[in-house]
Amino acid sequence: MLNFYYAPDTCSLATHLALVHVGALFKTVRVDISKNDQNSSEFLQVNPLGRVPVLVTEDGSITETPALLLYLAQRYSDAYLAPIHDPYMLAVFNSFNSYLCSTVHIAHSHRMRGYRWADEPSAWDAMRRKVPVSVAECFSSIEKGMMRGPWVLGQQFSASDYYLLTLSRWLELDGVDVKQFPRVSNHRSRMMDIELVKRVISTEESQNMCAHGTPLIKIIEA
C-alpha cells in the first residue's frame, strides 16, 4: 500500500492524477497548508523539507514531482505514462518536467513565497509584481515548441500532460491570460474534459479541510 501526501491547489495534483491513472492502490493523506500542517512535527517526520507531494512506498519515501512521475511510469509500466525504453524521448519527458519544476513553478512561487529568497517585504512585493511577466515568459516557451502537440511529447500522452495541466491551472491567479497561448489553452481544455481529471480535482476540492483542533493530518481513503 502506498501513502500519498498531498495538498489541494499545489503541484501534488500531477502525482495524484498519475496515481489514479496507473490504477495504484493508495491512501491519500491531505496536508492543510492554510493551517501550516506542512511544518507540523508529524509531517516533518514524513518529509523534513515540509513539502508535498510525498509518496511513502514499501521501500521508503519519494519526493519531487519529476521523480514521482517517472517512478509511477516505471513501476506501472503497462500504463505507459512515460517512454521509459526510449532514452531520447525519456530525456524529452524528464527535461520538460524539470523545466516545469525548476523554472515555471519557481516563477509562480515568487507570488506567495518570496520569503524563501529575501527577508524584506518590499522585496516580496517586487517579486510579486514580476510574476505575470516571468510566468508568461515560461508559457510562451511552452507554447512555441516545448509542447510538441497535441500532447507534451507529441502524439503520445504522458504524465507530463498531467504536470502541465497542474501548472497551467494557476495562470489566471498568476495574472496571465491563458488566451495568449492558444495551444496551452487548448491542451488545458482537453485535459479538463478527461473524466479522471475531473474526478481527482473534484475529490481534492470537495474534501473538507480538517477542522481547527482536530489532528493536523487526516487520512482519507482514495
Added chain:
Amino acid sequence: MLNFYYAPDTCSLATHLALVHVGALFKTVRVDISKNDQNSSEFLQVNPLGRVPVLVTEDGSITETPALLLYLAQRYSDAYLAPIHDPYMLAVFNSFNSYLCSTVHIAHSHRMRGYRWADEPSAWDAMRRKVPVSVAECFSSIEKGMMRGPWVLGQQFSASDYYLLTLSRWLELDGVDVKQFPRVSNHRSRMMDIELVKRVISTEESQNMCAHGTPLIKIIEA
C-alpha cells in the same frame, strides 16, 4: 557524434563530468556567459531558452541537468551512472537531482540573477543578502540525510555525485562555510581527488575564452 554546449562555472559541469565518465564521443562547444553568448542568435537556435547545458544528439537536443544525467546513464548503461532498473532507487536519484535543480541551484541563482524574478535593484540586493542563509539551509538538508553516504545514493557512486560536487563548489562564493557540513565537505574533497574530475575541471578552466570580435561560440575537440 554528440555536441555538448557548456559554460565554465555553471551547472553544465555535472553533465560534462558524466559525458567523460561514460566514455562518450563528443565535441564541446564553450558558451561565454561573460560575453552574453548564451543570448546570441547562434546559441538561441540551439536552445531558445538561452541556457546551458545542451547536448545535441542524433535524435535532437536535450536540456536540463536531471534529464541529461539520466539520459547518459540509460544510453551508456554499462557505466552504471544511475540505478536505472530499480524504480525506487532511481526515484531517489531523480529526486535528489530535482532538489539540486529546483531548490539548491535556485537558492544560489538569487545571488546573481535576481532580475529573473524582480525588476528593482533594491529587490536584487535583498535577494543577494539572503543567499548565504537559503543555500546553507539546502546543504543542511543534504548533510542531515539526503546524501546517504559515502555517496549520494549510499554505497553506489552515481551521476548525482557529479551534480552535488558541481553545486557544492559554489558554497564559498555563496557565503557559506562548507565546514558547517562535514559530510558534504568530505564528499567534495573525495570528488576533487578523482582524476577524471581534476581533468575536466582543469580543461574547462584552462581553455581561453573567445577573444572579443571572434565568433561567439568556439568549437573545441574534447
